[in-house]
Structure formats: structure tokens, C-alpha cells
Amino acid sequence: MREVNFEKALKEITKILGKKNVLLSRTELLLNSYDSSPLKARPQAVLNIKQTAQVAPILKIAYKYAQAVTVRMSASNHDGACLPLKGGFVLNMSALDKVLEINTKENFALVESGVINQDLQDILAPLGYFFAPDPASKNFSTLGGNFALNAGGAKSLKYGASSANLLGAEIILCDGTILTLERGNPLLHLLVHSEGTLGIITKLKVKIIPLAPYKKTLTAAFTTLEKAMQAVQKIISLGILPSALEIVDENALSFTPYKNTKIKALLITELEGEKEQVTNEQKQTVNIFKNTCAVEIKINLTAAEIKQAWKTRAKAALALAKQASGFVSYDYAVTRPQLVKAVAFTQEIFKKYNLRGTIVFHAGDGNFHPNIIFDENNLYEANLVKTAVKEIDNFIFSLGGTLSAEHGIAIQKRAAMTIFFSQDTLNLFKKIKTVLDEKNILNPQKILPLCETKAQKIPFGLKSFYNKAKGNKQFDFKIINKLNKIIDFDKENYTLTVQAGALIEDIKKQIEPQNFYLPTSKKKGALLDLFLSGQDGNFADFVTGLTFVCAEGLINVGGKFVKNAAGYDLIHFLAGTLGTFGAPLVFTIRLLPKQIESQINKNKFVQNETLIKLKQVFDKNNIFQISGQQNEEEI
Amino acid sequence: MKKKYNFENIFADALKCNHCGLCLQNCPAYRRYKEEISSPRARVQIANLLIKKKITVKQDRQALLKCVQSCQNCYNCAVLCPAGINPRDINQRIKNILGLKEKQDKKPLLKNILLKLKFRKYFAKKDFLFLTSSPDFKQIAKTLNSLKQNNFDVSLYKGICNFPSVFFAGKTIKIPLTYKKYIFDDIENYRLVKNAITDGKLDLKQEQILYITQVINPNTIKLPEESLIIKSNVFLTQKMKEEEEKLFTNFKNKTLNFANERYYYGPNFHEKTVEYFKQIPQKIFITLSERENNFLEIIFKKHKIDKKVISIQNFI
Numbered sequence: 001m002r003e004v005n006f007e008k009a010l011k012e013i014t015k016i017l018g019k020k021n022v023l024l025s026r027t028e029l030l031l032n033s034y035d036s037s038p039l040k041a042r043p044q045a046v047l048n049i050k051q052t053a054q055v056a057p058i059l060k061i062a063y064k065y066a067q068a069v070t071v072r073m074s075a076s077n078h079d080g081a082c083l084p085l086k087g088g089f090v091l092n093m094s095a096l097d098k099v100l101e102i103n104t105k106e107n108f109a110l111v112e113s114g115v116i117n118q119d120l121q122d123i124l125a126p127l128g129y130f131f132a133p134d135p136a137s138k139n140f141s142t143l144g145g146n147f148a149l150n151a152g153g154a155k156s157l158k159y160g161a162s163s164a165n166l167l168g169a170e171i172i173l174c175d176g177t178i179l180t181l182e183r184g185n186p187l188l189h190l191l192v193h194s195e196g197t198l199g200i201i202t203k204l205k206v207k208i209i210p211l212a213p214y215k216k217t218l219t220a221a222f223t224t225l226e227k228a229m230q231a232v233q234k235i236i237s238l239g240i241l242p243s244a245l246e247i248v249d250e251n252a253l254s255f256t257p258y259k260n261t262k263i264k265a266l267l268i269t270e271l272e273g274e275k276e277q278v279t280n281e282q283k284q285t286v287n288i289f290k291n292t293c294a295v296e297i298k299i300n301l302t303a304a305e306i307k308q309a310w311k312t313r314a315k316a317a318l319a320l321a322k323q324a325s326g327f328v329s330y331d332y333a334v335t336r337p338q339l340v341k342a343v344a345f346t347q348e349i350f351k352k353y354n355l356r357g358t359i360v361f362h363a364g365d366g367n368f369h370p371n372i373i374f375d376e377n378n379l380y381e382a383n384l385v386k387t388a389v390k391e392i393d394n395f396i397f398s399l400g401g402t403l404s405a406e407h408g409i410a411i412q413k414r415a416a417m418t419i420f421f422s423q424d425t426l427n428l429f430k431k432i433k434t435v436l437d438e439k440n441i442l443n444p445q446k447i448l449p450l451c452e453t454k455a456q457k458i459p460f461g462l463k464s465f466y467n468k469a470k471g472n473k474q475f476d477f478k479i480i481n482k483l484n485k486i487i488d489f490d491k492e493n494y495t496l497t498v499q500a501g502a503l504i505e506d507i508k509k510q511i512e513p514q515n516f517y518l519p520t521s522k523k524k525g526a527l528l529d530l531f532l533s534g535q536d537g538n539f540a541d542f543v544t545g546l547t548f549v550c551a552e553g554l555i556n557v558g559g560k561f562v563k564n565a566a567g568y569d570l571i572h573f574l575a576g577t578l579g580t581f582g583a584p585l586v587f588t589i590r591l592l593p594k595q596i597e598s599q600i601n602k603n604k605f606v607q608n609e610t611l612i613k614l615k616q617v618f619d620k621n622n623i624f625q626i627s628g629q630q631n632e633e634e635i
Numbered sequence: 636m637k638k639k640y641n642f643e644n645i646f647a648d649a650l651k652c653n654h655c656g657l658c659l660q661n662c663p664a665y666r667r668y669k670e671e672i673s674s675p676r677a678r679v680q681i682a683n684l685l686i687k688k689k690i691t692v693k694q695d696r697q698a699l700l701k702c703v704q705s706c707q708n709c710y711n712c713a714v715l716c717p718a719g720i721n722p723r724d725i726n727q728r729i730k731n732i733l734g735l736k737e738k739q740d741k742k743p744l745l746k747n748i749l750l751k752l753k754f755r756k757y758f759a760k761k762d763f764l765f766l767t768s769s770p771d772f773k774q775i776a777k778t779l780n781s782l783k784q785n786n787f788d789v790s791l792y793k794g795i796c797n798f799p800s801v802f803f804a805g806k807t808i809k810i811p812l813t814y815k816k817y818i819f820d821d822i823e824n825y826r827l828v829k830n831a832i833t834d835g836k837l838d839l840k841q842e843q844i845l846y847i848t849q850v851i852n853p854n855t856i857k858l859p860e861e862s863l864i865i866k867s868n869v870f871l872t873q874k875m876k877e878e879e880e881k882l883f884t885n886f887k888n889k890t891l892n893f894a895n896e897r898y899y900y901g902p903n904f905h906e907k908t909v910e911y912f913k914q915i916p917q918k919i920f921i922t923l924s925e926r927e928n929n930f931l932e933i934i935f936k937k938h939k940i941d942k943k944v945i946s947i948q949n950f951i
Contacts, residue, residue: 029700076656
């Protein structure tokens with residue numbers, strides 16, 4: 001029996017879409033109730049969207065009758081992000097597959113959200129351009145899905161994951177309001193990377209990058225995994241930034257000609273840039289390979305061989321598929337130096353629980369995928385996988401890693417959020433969701449754990465800030481100036497953890513003599529101001545971890561890892577809010593091997609209805625005003 | 636009379652599917668309809684649903700028909716499946732259970748378009764010209780027949796046809812290698828050739844092939860001066876060519892077949908082809924895809940050809 005409200009909504013929606021595009025038959029619903037994960041959830045109706053303009057009116061109706069709406073396109077995600085947990089409507093937006101504009105003068109492409117990643121790549125390649133995020137599923141996953149889950153891929157080491165390549169978007173909010181956001185608007189990243197829980201993406205403006213004039217792919221074979229990891233470590237610590245750095249492990253190699261040989265790990269390195277620079281880097285890389293006892297080094301690969309190498313990498317995850325119907329893929333990231341530890345532990349767990357699976361790496365950015373297969377109909381085995389994954393979760397947390405680097409949280413990793421995020425942070429996430437989607441209709445019950453979390457400890461040094469943020473007196477940003485210490489300068493990992501009040505000139509004095517550079521060309525002022533002003537358009541892309549205080553308490557997001565897709569993107573949100581939503585206390589920043597020119601952000605912070613709603617969450621006592629230093633600059 | 640099937644035996648291989656979605660990427664049916672039900676993944680899942688008794692052949696017949704009939708029998712999915720499943724064969728087995736013979740196709744793609752022609756009253760009947768990019772020339776032929784029966788004077792223009800059915804697994808590709816540049820209006824063909832080049836099966840360079848879509852904006856993008864469009868006909872095997880020929884014999888006089896012509900398009904449209912368009916008596920061009928629609932509009936605007944382009948979407 002369907003609800004009365006659902007029937008009413010359905011009737012109105014049918015008027016907009018026509019009967020042909022509203023699917024209600026049992027078979028159609030069952031065929032829209034799965035994705036790449038073993039999870040299933042059946043919708044009550046499937047709506048075929050043919051034009052972007054149809055989305056807003058449908059959401060208006062769904063909002064009116066409080067019916068759940070979940071977007072589903074290629075359904076290639078690993079964690080159930082597109083499964084309608086509360087039933088309701090599934091929007092099939094894969095027909096929104098038009099590339100609206102490609103502009104090679106200003107380097108952007110305007111696309112609808114259903115465009116398939118590889119289709120865009122194919123259009124760009126002849127023009128001498130490419131689009132950086134290239135998840136292994138690029139041949140069939142859509143850009144809307146890629147961006148909603150902040151997908152990364154092989155090239156994200158050099159060019160960043162989806163979030164760094166996002167320039168703007170058209171997003172429909174839960175009540176049907178259409179928002180057109182440009183980079184610099186704090187809402188952009190928060191809404192786009194929300195896995196469809198805060199808004200639905202209809203159009204995207206993405207960065208396109210000119211193809212490098214010279215490219216070289218090297219492969220090196222090693223007798224142990226540790227040696228391959230060492231090589232990765234050394235390549236990065238020399239300041240070389242390959243466009244891809246990937247390891248294929250023993251298990252996956254058993255599906256290739258390397259089967260039953262001494263070789264236990266294959267490292268694929270892709271160098272890009274000017275010819276001179278690449279040849280130079282190539283020499284250094286080959287030296288590293290030799291020093292780390294590589295068995296077989298290939299330099300002059302033909303196109304076919306390169307493709308074969310990448311195929312090996314791509315096959316690694318899927319080669320398992322022949323053996324069983326249940327397949328789960330996780331996507332942890334830790335710092336590069338800890339990758340060896342994390343992988344060794346995961347392999348141990350595999351042995352301990354007798355699991356079948358492989359581990360695939362984006363070794364360059366510390367991201368690794370334990371892929372596990374099991375028999376879907378064997379409950380014992382399925383539960384075993386759950387127990388094993390929980391142990392891995394706890395270990396990764398103890399290493400300071402992230403739960404999800406590029407797949408998102410959705411359903412499968414929802415419960416583990418309580419391990420990785422503090423109580424205050426999860427409460428803030430929940431309140432953001434409640435405020436922006438008060439009827440809980442957008443992709444309901446995703447990301448946020450249903451169970452309670454443990455109470456959190458506030459670090460001693462930050463307690464006074466915590467109390468001030470919780471109080472009702474105006475927050476004075478000048479007190480942050482005292483927080484000016486470098487907490488951790490991790491040269492191996494190329495990250496810097498620093499307190500927010502530290503001055504840029506002081507930091508530069510310390511790190512630049514050692515050939516590490518901050519990702520900004522600004523020379524003076526406190527880091528806090530640089531971050532909050534949002535003037536440097538790309539600075540937030542390099543902030544990987546952030547601790548800040550707001551009315552909800554002490555919030556901690558991100559960490560020392562390069563890629564992160566867990567939880568809401570509060571780092572980009574806070575950047576450019578001029579301090580009106582909370583005060584940053586500690587940053588973790590990704591360092592670079594050379595100076596870069598920062599892009600100046602022209603968009604100014606403008607209040608709008610959505611931000612006013614959010615302000616009540618972050619700052620209910622209205623104590624965060626535009627920070628003093630910002631004010632002076634404005635004048 | 637009721638037949639009892641043991642689905643578990645018939646579809647044993649389908650159980651291995653973990654719905655990863657890899658098969659979606661080159662499926663002509665999925666790329667065209669963009670609905671789960673016309674994808675290889677759905678065909679395999681339908682087999683699974685039959686095994687698990689979540690659907691029945693009798694009650695869900697209509698949906699099953701919709702699913703199995705969209706398959707173009709190209710085997711692309713079978714090549715890609717990491718679990719070694721052959722969705723096309725599973726589809727055939729479902730077809731057999733449904734009692735469909737292989738030759739049977741009940742719904743010509745464009746059947747009844749005529750009856751729905753909104754513009755019918757505004758134009759004389761002989762003004763229509765069909766530009767096809769349908770992957771199924773059998774259906775085109777049928778449609779043309781039905782158009783003819785309704786006393787419409789129809790010409791067929793196959794200059795920009797796409798036949799994804801050339802994607803038969805394992806077949807070699809033959810292209811004349813005498814041109815500087817090769818431009819594709821069809822992504823599947825482009826990819827096929829691109830892969831053939833990287834695999835070393837084709838003696839061309841990557842820079843020689845281009846893929847063009849509606850995105851072309853002459854203001855922001857430069858295109859090479861000399862380019863050749865590859866028509867899918869080039870890829871047809873001899874047998875398919877003969878089959879095609881047979882189907883179109885009735886229309887030979889009125890068909891403007893560009894299959895053997897070498898011509899250029901894009902912003903630097905070849906003069907010869909522009910002239911061709913000018914000579915065509917029909918005033919209205921009906922296109923089957925948005926891509927052709929936009930492309931023709933650009934060309935007509937640029938060369939000031941006084942003809943109209945209407946998308947088929949307006950009629951369906």
C-alpha cells in the first residue's frame with residue numbers, strides 16, 4: 001500500500017514528466033535497487049529526468065509531500081550512495097549527458113551532471129586538454145557521481161581530487177531552490193561533495209588542464225612490497241611529483257604474465273611536464289629504483305605496453321570478480337610513511353580471517369583499497385568481513401588515517417564514522433543536514449551514523465577557545481595570534497601541521513631553506529587571515545586538515561592525508577567566510593616542492609538565505625563577527 | 636500449457652554478477668536510452684531476479700520484453716565483464732523463455748512517428764528528409780516502408796549514420812589509411828579506433844584521429860583544416876553491407892548515399908558537401924540526434940543555407 005502523500009506527489013510529478021518517464025513496475029523498481037556494493041534498497045518509483053529544468057519542480061513537489069528523493073545514474077559506487085533507503089523517488093539523471101561548453105581560453109568545461117567522465121576526456125583530448133579526476137570507473141561513472149563523492153583517481157596526486165577541480169555548480173536544494181554557485185562561495189564544496197544529502201547537482205563547471213608537452217611512463221618490478229613502497233617514499237621525498245604513482249600487488253599480479261615469478265609488486269610511475277624536467281626526473285627515479293633493488297626496470301615503453309601496464313592496474317580490483325558474487329571495496333588513506341604499516345596490518349587481517357581479496361594502491365597519495373570478495377548467500381562469511389573491516393577501521397584511525405579517500409561514506413561506512421569523528425563534529429554534521437534538509441528528503445539516512453558516539457576529550461591547550469566559542473561573549477580573533485607554533489613538520493609526507501595564528505613569513509623562514517614551499521604566493525600575514533579571507537582561490541585545496549571552534553564545540557576534520565571524502569567538506573566551507581562561522585585553530589597544509597603562483601579569488605563573501613540558516617548552527621549566540629584583521633583589509 | 640523452467644540451471648552464470656557496472660560503458664542500447672532496464676547489467680539482474688523468484692515471466696512480461704529487445708547483439712558487454720559473464724547470451728536465453736524468435740521485432744523504432752507528426756499540416760509531404768543515425772537499419776527500413784505506405788514522399792540521408800553493430804567482438808577493422816586526419820562523430824567508433832591504434836593493430840598515430848561533438852564552438856576552438864569524417868559504413872563487414880543494400884533497394888533512387896564520398900565537416904565544412912546540401916530539394920531536415928541537429932544548424936547558419944533543422948524529439 002502506498003501512502004496518500006506519495007500518491008499525490010506521484011500524480012503531480014507524472015504531469016511534469018509524462019507517464020512514459022515514471023516507472024512503477026515491479027521489475028523496473030528492482031532493477032533500480034542496487035549499485036556496485038552488495039547492498040540493496042527498493043524505491044517506490046523511478047523518474048527518468050530528461051532535462052535539467054525538470055529537477056527543481058520535482059523537488060518542489062517532493063518537498064511539499066515530504067517524499068524521499070535519491071539520485072541514481074551509472075550506479076557504480078561501492079558504498080550504496082544511490083540506494084533509496086527510505087524508498088520514495090529515484091531520479092535517473094543519466095540522460096542529462098550534454099557537454100554544454102568547453103572553453104579553452106579560460107580553461108573550463110560546463111557539463112550536465114550525467115556526462116560520463118571518459119566522454120569528457122575524449123572530447124578534450126583532441127583539443128590538447130584533459131580533466132584530472134580519473135577514477136578507475138571513469139569509463140562509465142558520471143561526473144555528477146564523481147563530484148558528489150569527491151572521487152580521486154590515479155592523477156590526483158599531482159592535480160588533486162574532484163574538489164580541487166571544481167569551479168562552479170548548479171545545485172537544487174531540498175525545496176526546489178536553484179543555486180548557481182561559483183568557486184569562492186563557501187556553499188559550493190559543502191553542497192557538491194555531500195553525496196546528494198544536501199542538494200542535487202544538475203550542472204558542473206570543471207577545470208580542464210592542458211596536456212603536458214612531454215610524458216614518460218616507467219615501470220619497475222620488485223621482489224617485495226616493502227621495497228616498492230620505499231621507492232615511492234624516496235621519489236616523493238626528492239620533490240618529484242609524478243602525475244601517477246601506483247602499485248600493483250602480488251595477488252593482482254597473479255592474473256598477469258608475472259604470475260608465479262619472483263616479482264611481488266609492480267610500480268607504475270608516470271612523469272609529466274617539460275621535456276627537460278621529465279628527463280631529469282626520470283634519471284633520478286631510475287636511480288631510486290636501482291637503489292631499492294628493483295628487479296626489472298622498463299623505461300622505453302611503447303603505447304601498447306603502457307596501456308597494458310594500466311590495464312594490469314585496472315584489472316587488479318576486478319580480477320576477483322570471477323570468484324564470488326559479493327564484492328566490497330574500501331578506500332582508506334594514511335600518510336605515505338605509514339602506508340607500509342597499514343598494508344601489512346590489512347594483509348594480516350586477511351590472513352587472520354581467511355579472507356579472499358587484493359589490495360590496490362594509489363601509493364603516491366597514501367590511498368589503498370582493500371578489495372574483499374565473499375559469498376553473498378553465506379551469512380557467516382559476510383559477517384566475518386564486517387568484523388575484519390572493523391578491526392582495520394580501528395587500526396587506520398590509530399594511524400591518523402581517513403575512513404574514505406575517494407569513495408564516500410554512504411551506507412557501508414556509516415557506522416564507522418563514530419570511530420573517525422568526534423562527537424561535536426558528528427553533531428555539527430547532523431545539524432547541517434537538519435537545517436539544509438529539514439524534512440530529510442534528500443538521500444536520507446546516508447553518511448551520518450545512527451548510533452551514539454563516545455564523549456570527546458578536549459586537548460588541554462585548546463580548552464579556553466572551546467569555552468569561549470561555547471559562551472555568549474563576542475569572540476575576539478586576536479587571542480588566536482598567540483597560537484603560532486609549528487606542531488609537526490613532516491618532511492617525508494610533505495605536510496605541515498601548524499597553529500592558525502602563525503605568520504606566513506615565519507613559516508617560510510623555517511621551511512623554504514629546506515626546499516619546502518607553502519601553496520600560496522602571499523608573503524605576509526597570519527595563516528588564519530589568508531584562510532578566512534578566501535582571497536587565495538586555491539589555498540583551501542591544499543589544507544588537508546582543520547581544527548576549529550564554533551558554537552557546536554571543537555570540530556576536527558581531515559588530517560595529514562592527501563585525499564579525503566569522509567563527511568561534509570567543512571574546510572572549503574570555512575575558507576572565505578571571514579570568520580563569521582567559527583575560528584580555525586590548527587591547520588594541516590600540504591607542502592609543495594616548488595613555489596606556485598596563487599590565483600586571486602574575485603568572488604566576495606555574500607550572505608544568502610542558506611548561509612543565514614547555517615549561521616544559526618555554527619554560531620547560534622552570534623558571537624563570531626568578521627574578524628578584526630579582515631575588517632581593516634576590507635576598508 | 637505451462638512450461639516449467641529451472642532458472643537456477645539456465646542462468647547459473649548470472650549468479651556471479653556483482654553489479655559493478657563495467658558493462659555499461661560501451662553498450663549502444665544503454666548509451667542511447669540511458670535507462671537501467673536497457674543495460675547489460677539489467678539483463679543479468681533479470682536472470683537473477685527470476686532465479687530468486689522476485690519476478691515471474693508471466694506477470695512481468697512487459698518489462699522483460701522492454702529489457703531484452705533493446706539489446707543490439709554487439710557483445711561489447713561480454714568482452715568487458717570481469718566475472719566472465721556474457722550478458723548478450725543471457726539476454727538470448729531470456730528471449731527464448733519469452734518465446735521470442737530471433738528475427739522478431741515488434742516495435743520499429745520510429746513506427747507511428749507519422750501519426751504523431753505535429754508539423755504535418757504545415758508542410759507539404761514531400762518536404763521531409765530523414766537523417767538517420769539509428770543503429771538498427773532493419774528498423775529504419777521498416778519505418779521508411781510505413782512512411783511510404785502513408786503516401787509520404789520520403790528520402791533517406793545516411794551520410795551521418797552510426798552503426799554500433801560493427802562492434803562485433805574480435806573482428807578486425809579496415810580503414811583506408813590515406814588521410815591526414817580522421818574525424819569521428821560517433822564516440823563508440825572513435826574509441827574502437829583509438830584502442831586499435833594503442834594495441835598496434837592499426838598503422839595510424841593518435842594525433843590523426845579526432846572526435847567531434849556538439850560542443851564545437853568556433854570561437855574557442857581551432858580545428859585542423861583538412862579532416863575526413865569516418866562513416867560507420869566503412870566498418871561494415873561485407874555480409875552486413877549486402878544485407879543493408881538489400882533492405883534499401885526500394886529507396887535507391889531517392890537515397891542520397893554519401894557512403895563512398897569523401898567529405899569534410901565541422902566549422903571548415905567542405906564546399907562540395909555544402910553544395911550537396913544546397914541541391915537537396917527538401918526544405919526541412921529531421922535529425923535523430925541532438926548532435927546532428929546542432930551540427931547542421933551551425934553549418935546552415937555559417938553557409939547561409941535556407942533550410943530548417945528539426946529534431947525528432949519534437950515528434951515523438
